[in-house]
Amino acid sequence: MKLIPGILGMAAVVVASNILVQFLLGQWLTWGAFTYPFAFLITDLTNRFYGAKAARKVVVAGFITGLICSFIGTQIEGEFGPLVTGRVAFASAMAFLLAQMLDVEIFDRLRHGSWWRAPLISSIFGAMLDTFLFFTVAFSAALIWLEPANDVSWAGGMLPLLGYGPEVPLWVSLAVADWGVKIALVVITLIPFRAVLRRARADMV
Template identity: 70%
Template sequence: MTRAHLPGIAAMAAIVVASNILVQFLFGNWLTWGAFTYPLAFLVTDVMNRVYGAPAARKVVLAGFVTGVVCSLIGTQIMGEFGPLVTLRIALASGCAFLLAQMLDVTIFSALRDGRWWRAPLASTLIGSSVDTALFFTIAFSAQLTWLEPGNDVAWANAALPLLGLGPVVPLWVSLGVADWLVKLSLALLALVPFRLIVQRLTARSHPA
């Protein structure tokens, strides 16, 4: 690890902490404010990968994972209206989803890094985000996985409701996951602009004319 990696590590840690705080606040019926900050983690990973390479990106991911574990441990000690702010299932879901999705992002980016500048960040973020959403919501709320934490009542998340209030009847957690996924896809497209600008700036700083 070099001093050049520290801004990426700090940015990742800040995003993870902010997302863990903002996930407590609802945005509409299907989202929390954390849904808008967490996808920025993929931007940080991709910038580090492009500028410093996959090993540096993996170090940043591990730093974010450790930060997330610390946040989860703190959350388990804070009691909310319905119990701990972070349950065992949510902590497990969050950690597994983050680590696997981010490492997948690094792998896909590295495989595509020699193509058009937008291909690697877009493909890696879209696939990584999809895996992240599927893993998190399934592990955290699926009725089929209640054995992970029998004492945690997730009946509310499995209430049968129309998908996003409009579509076929599905468990509530599916609507929450789809809404979160749509935000991630939208931000993956929007993040191409700051990705390009940040990479250009960091590259120019590392290789001055």
Template identity: 65%
Template structure:
């Protein structure tokens, strides 16, 4: 059965790797391209949970976490050049925030999905992804950029992320990182709804294949 987990493990690792690369490239003012690939991780987790159970889903989550840690370790050693200054591609705070957010959110997703698996086909993947995505966004952006977590890496200047601006350019005045987090969260929610389509198709196809085996 472990061999059956391999596609899920590879898909999760590829998603995490791609997201770690694409997060370096901006998409508009509030997002990066990684915002559009990272939510696929929730789809992979939910598919494994539905087809093979919670234990299999947790193994896939662990594979994604290990991949993320490796990417972060490499990123801390990559030095980028700015306008007269240099900086690491991944700071310690971002690495901690990324790992903590991924692990907490994905395990929450697994637990909620498992609890709701007996209901309507869409309820477990939708509810688990919505809650998991919200937790992921809250942990990552607060730990990575909020002034409250400066103690994690005192030498990392995140004053730029705490500059106050209108929320998404048109709302109340908030720190920049709040707008970044909200934009990311809205993308996750939208993709959670869209992900129901491939989820339904893949599960139906897998169930049909099993019945013929």
């Protein structure tokens, strides 16, 4: 029963992110980039209050929710085919699971330091791994063998990084923008993390 809020919160974040990733925000982002980082907040709060084992259970619940969302997405036809391809679904699931589990492990090792140290460092490394795995597996031309029928050549078009830097594949700019938003939100979510800790301590007095 104690994990139900965390499980429901994680499921809500995953569902929202899977829906909002369909909507573009400018050239480099989707709205899903602004909801997904809250998964780290939920994982870290669960870890802080109930330990690493409990946090892993919440992560698995989010992983299963993501699989369901991906399956539904593969059944819905959009303008250019299924909303979610098999390769994107695989990349999303793998990135989520490994990044969140890394977050759990790092947080657990740093839990006895300053209040901000564990959530900040664990979420930064988790966000880095998530971004790297998802965009590389989903769009790198080197991994076309994962789903040969899925044409991702559009993601390999060479463009200036974020419109200004050296020329790189489009998916690299998408990854850098996504990672930047995640890191910014990881820092911002320290505020609710701290607020929840203070509220919990006040309730114990």
